[in-house]
Amino acid sequence: MFRPYSLSALVLVLGLFAPAIPAIAAPLGEDGLHKTPWFAMTFRDVAEDIEAARAEGKRLAMVFEQRGCIYCAAMHEKLLADPEVADYIKENFVVVQYNMFGDEEVTDLDGDVLTEKTAARKWGYVFTPTIVFLPETPPGEGTVAEAAVATMPGAFGKWTFLNMFRWVRDKGYESDEHFQKYHARIINELRAEGRLDAE
Template sequence: MLKFLGLTLLAVVVASLPARAVTVGEDGLHKEDWFSMTFRDIKEDVADAKAAGKRLAIVFEQRGCIYCREMHEKILSDPEVRDYIKANFMVVQYNMFGDEEVTDLDGETLTEKSAARKWGYVFTPTIVFFPEEVTGDVPVSEAAVATMPGAFGKWTFLNMFRWVREKGYEGDEHFQTYHARIIQELRAAGRLGAEE
């Protein structure tokens, strides 16, 4: 009985612990030490990601974004999510209202904020996924193979990265169908409860 009470108390304490604290940069954005720092030339970044055996993803965030904070503290801190993304993607962070220079795939030089407007990204976080190679001079919004606008839970988030890595966008299985199938498989394996 005491052992059961001790385990119950431990579970309550662990569940009440705050989410992982995340470093915030001078620009007000939450930082991951494994995000890539680049010159923000999209063609170069796609090529560099490919050379490393990865895919490029850019994430738009903004100062004070509670959903961005949640993404960093609860989703990117999860070892399963973080390790998968680190192994398979080169992630570059963009400030939705930033002034850093960006070179679009069509060669146009922009600021981060004018790039966000040009490409039509208005939510933070927004994650933009790229093909393994880029051909032609088209803007990012036309070259992207998938976009995840807004904040999602662990499995939707992770499954989008998996779907892109597996090139699901080239097949007939829509992301929502893929996601539902993976969730059913996780439930069958006992990794998820009925409520997830």
């Protein structure tokens, strides 16, 4: 008896023979870092950036990158180019890019004036990309590393990446639900909805 293939099986078969779709090329800046156009350009005074983000009803996220970082490129070309990821971050966060080996001036929350590279050393950030999430208001004392409510070092898949932004926005760091438990719960919900396409 003839049984027709399901649409999902047909899509899978056709996908095996389709040419690979190239990643969206994120343009490179003069500093060699990939540029996502909706990242904020600021004077990198962290307290001012926190306040500016709050005035927009958003949170501040700082992303450390370096020239030639393949994981940074993947973050720009795959994760930040994904409309679901980009739309959520743009709606809820102000993102400021830092060059781990850069010389642009940075003002820490404790008032220290540094360069990007000395700030990265002071705060202990050694991986790229590293995304640092700051509190809703400047703490009034301490450093960025001490004030950060969460830090995401390294490259992750779509749902880990996006769920960290959601967890911070939902103030998960103030609750008893650790990020890993939050992430597992969201993944289970996505599976139940049939929306899980990664991780």
